[in-house]
Amino acid sequence: MARTAPAFAFAGVPRVNLMPPLEIERRKRASLVRGWAWVVVAAMLVVGVIIAGAFALRLAADQALALEQANTNMLLAELSSLSEVSDAIAAEGELTAFRADAMGSDFAWAPLVASVTGALPADVRLTGFDLLSGGVPQTDDATTEVGLVGTMTLESPNPIDIAATIRELRSLEMVADVDGRAVTTAEQVSGAYTYQLDVTFDQSVYSGKYAATEGAE
Incomplete structure (x- = not known):
């Protein structure tokens, strides 16, 4: 009769975790803290970007407002000068109308x-x-x-x-x-x-x- 080779079971290299449970817990907590630290840093960066953007927008708005106020002041100054001209034209018109009434019957x-x-x-x-x-x-x-x-x-x-x-x-x-x-x-x-x-x-x-x-x- 032919002989069959014996079957051997290979379970791999045996390993033993000799790290104390406290150290394992400490490392888990440290990893968790680092994760939260990165989250906080990322959040702070996002907040910083938002604040910087808001500041830039506020600065641009202030500059635009200052420009509009300058334009408004210039227009008001022009209107003020034009009001004097308008008053003079109105006065001239009134005097012309008065003269037309007073001298309408002028003849030579x-x-x-x-x-x-x-x-x-x-x-x-x-x-x-x-x-x-x-x-x-x-x-x-x-x-x-x-x-x-x-x-x-x-x-x-x-x-x-x-x-x-x-x-x-x-x-x-x-x-x-x-x-x-x-x-x-x-x-x-x-x-x-x-x-x-x-x-x-x-x-x-x-x-x-x-x-x-x-x-x-």
Whole structure:
């Protein structure tokens, strides 16, 4: 019969832990402490990064705020200077409006007298007038509003055709109406005839020099 080899069981090299249990416990605690220490250090690093980031953000915000405050102060200074200009413009507008109201009926006597005397017969003189100025223009059509109203006095060495003279005066563009009022007979001393006429001029006699311009307040 064939012989079989005996079977041997190999359990490995036997080991014996000779470290005291206290040392094992101490090492476990030391390892645990080191782990927590790293956790604390990591947490402190994270907190430091967060604090540094917050500080950087705060610094950037402070700088931005300082810049905006500087811009605001500059704008306020500009607005302050502009307010003086605005006040001056407003005052100028008020004065211009006041002048337009006060001088709206301004007119030149010389052209008016020249027009009237040019329509009179050659031997007739304009010796006097008593006229009142009308109001400030209310419309753009100067021919529809009264500019001057009152009386004129004419003098002639000879009797004149007063009706023809009135028609000639009425033909003037500036004359709205004219009519005879009184005729005085020849005076013994001067030998002149005096005629009084009621006359109304429209506002085309106004110079318009001080009229308020459009857009002026």
